[in-house]
Amino acid sequence: MDVIDVIVTKRDGGELSTAQIDWVIENYTSGAVADEQMSALNMAILLNGMDRREISDWTKAMIRSGERMDWSALDRPTTDKHSTGGVGDKITLPLSPAVAACGGAVPQLSGRGLGHTGGTLDKLESIPGWRARLSNAEMLAVLREAGSVICAAGEGLAPADRKLYALRDVTGTVESIPLIASSIMSKKIAEGTSALVLDVKTGSGAFMKTPERARELARTMVELGHDAGVDTVALLTAMDRPLGRTAGNALEVAESLEVLAGGGPADIVELTVALGREMLAAAGIYGKDPADALRDGTAMDHWRRMIIAQGGDPDAPLPVARETHTVTAPASGVLTRLDALAVGVAAWRLGAGRARKEDPVSAGAGITWHAVPGDRVEAGRPLFTLHADEPVRFERALQALEDACEIVPDGVPRLLPLIIERIVP
Incomplete structure (x- = not known):
C-alpha cells in the first residue's frame, strides 16, 4: 500500500x-509514514470529513496501536466520565469519589491544562505528596482500596493518538470533528471502562463554541463508544460562564472539598449529581444516589482514601498564592454576563495555566469571582479576587477581565441551560 494513494x-x-x-495508522506509529505525509492526510480529513465507518475504523486502529486495559479482576463494574474542558471545571474531583461511594469503580485517566482550560492533574498535584503517574498494577490497587483513581495515561495507551495530537496542534487541523472524536474515544475505550459518560461543553469557554458543533461532536463520540461495545451517553452542557466560583489549581481543590462536605456552588453540585447518575445508570448500578453520597460523607471518605492511596495528604494545607488583588464592581445592578473565556485567560495569565505542555504552573494562582450571573452586585464591593505569586502578573490578567462582565440596573441574564441536552446512541 502507498501513503500517497491514501492521501x-x-x-x-x-x-x-x-x-x-489500518495500514496508515500502523505505519505512522512506527515511523514509516512521515509527519508531513500524515499532516496532508489530516488536512484532507479536516476539509472532506469522514463517515461513521471511517471514524470507527480510525479509532479502532489507534486503540490497537497500544495496550487495552483490563479491569475484570475488580468486583464491581467500571464507569468513567470525560469532559471536553472548560473554565472552573473541577467536576471530576467530587464526581469520581461520589460514584465510587455508590458502588462504581472509576478508572479516570485525566490530563493537564493548556491555555485557558484547566487540567485535573494540575489541580490534584497541588495536594502535597499526591502522585499522577501510576503503573497499571498501582491503578488496580487504588481502585480496590478507594473505588476510584485519577491519574495520567501511561505511555502504552493509544500511542498513535499521542503522535497525531501533537501533529494536529502544529498543522491547523485541531478543529476536525472526526479527529477530535477519535482522539478522545481511542484513549477512553483503551482505558477499558465498561460505561462512559461524556460532558461535551459549549460556549465561549469551551472548545466547541456553538451548540450545533458541540452536538455533532457528542453524537460522533457516542456512536464511537457504541460501535466499540462501551455503553456511552453524552450531556451537552454550558460553558458560556465559568463553573463554580474559582479557576485555579488549589482554589478548585478547595471548592471541590466544599462539595464533598455537602455544600459548594449549586452548579457544581447539580452537574456532579447529573453526571454521576448517568455514570451509574450506564454501568447498570442502581441503589444509592450521588446526591446522598455528597450529603452523608461517604463521597468524602472515598476521596480521602483515594488521595492517601496515591501518596497525598488530604489534611495538608493547600498552597496559597503570595499576592492577591481585588477588583470591585464598577456599578450597582444585576450581573447579567460573566464570560468564561475571559475568566479562563485571566487565570492562565496569573500562572494557573500553561502555554506549552512543558511549562510549569503555579498551584496557588487563579481567580475567585464573588458573584455569578443573576446576582445583584453593589458598586465598590469585591467582584473578583486575583491570586498570583508575582504581582507583575496582575496587569495582564486585568486586561483579560476588562470586558468579562456586564452589570445592568435591572437586567436578566441570557444564559444557556446548565444541562442543554442528553444524547444517546
Whole structure:
C-alpha cells in the first residue's frame, strides 16, 4: 500500500477503506509514514470529513496501536466520565469519589491544562505528596482500596493518538470533528471502562463554541463508544460562564472539598449529581444516589482514601498564592454576563495555566469571582479576587477581565441551560 494513494483518496473526497486506515495508522506509529505525509492526510480529513465507518475504523486502529486495559479482576463494574474542558471545571474531583461511594469503580485517566482550560492533574498535584503517574498494577490497587483513581495515561495507551495530537496542534487541523472524536474515544475505550459518560461543553469557554458543533461532536463520540461495545451517553452542557466560583489549581481543590462536605456552588453540585447518575445508570448500578453520597460523607471518605492511596495528604494545607488583588464592581445592578473565556485567560495569565505542555504552573494562582450571573452586585464591593505569586502578573490578567462582565440596573441574564441536552446512541 502507498501513503500517497491514501492521501489522494481523501483529498478527492473518497472514503478510506478499513485496510487503508489500518495500514496508515500502523505505519505512522512506527515511523514509516512521515509527519508531513500524515499532516496532508489530516488536512484532507479536516476539509472532506469522514463517515461513521471511517471514524470507527480510525479509532479502532489507534486503540490497537497500544495496550487495552483490563479491569475484570475488580468486583464491581467500571464507569468513567470525560469532559471536553472548560473554565472552573473541577467536576471530576467530587464526581469520581461520589460514584465510587455508590458502588462504581472509576478508572479516570485525566490530563493537564493548556491555555485557558484547566487540567485535573494540575489541580490534584497541588495536594502535597499526591502522585499522577501510576503503573497499571498501582491503578488496580487504588481502585480496590478507594473505588476510584485519577491519574495520567501511561505511555502504552493509544500511542498513535499521542503522535497525531501533537501533529494536529502544529498543522491547523485541531478543529476536525472526526479527529477530535477519535482522539478522545481511542484513549477512553483503551482505558477499558465498561460505561462512559461524556460532558461535551459549549460556549465561549469551551472548545466547541456553538451548540450545533458541540452536538455533532457528542453524537460522533457516542456512536464511537457504541460501535466499540462501551455503553456511552453524552450531556451537552454550558460553558458560556465559568463553573463554580474559582479557576485555579488549589482554589478548585478547595471548592471541590466544599462539595464533598455537602455544600459548594449549586452548579457544581447539580452537574456532579447529573453526571454521576448517568455514570451509574450506564454501568447498570442502581441503589444509592450521588446526591446522598455528597450529603452523608461517604463521597468524602472515598476521596480521602483515594488521595492517601496515591501518596497525598488530604489534611495538608493547600498552597496559597503570595499576592492577591481585588477588583470591585464598577456599578450597582444585576450581573447579567460573566464570560468564561475571559475568566479562563485571566487565570492562565496569573500562572494557573500553561502555554506549552512543558511549562510549569503555579498551584496557588487563579481567580475567585464573588458573584455569578443573576446576582445583584453593589458598586465598590469585591467582584473578583486575583491570586498570583508575582504581582507583575496582575496587569495582564486585568486586561483579560476588562470586558468579562456586564452589570445592568435591572437586567436578566441570557444564559444557556446548565444541562442543554442528553444524547444517546
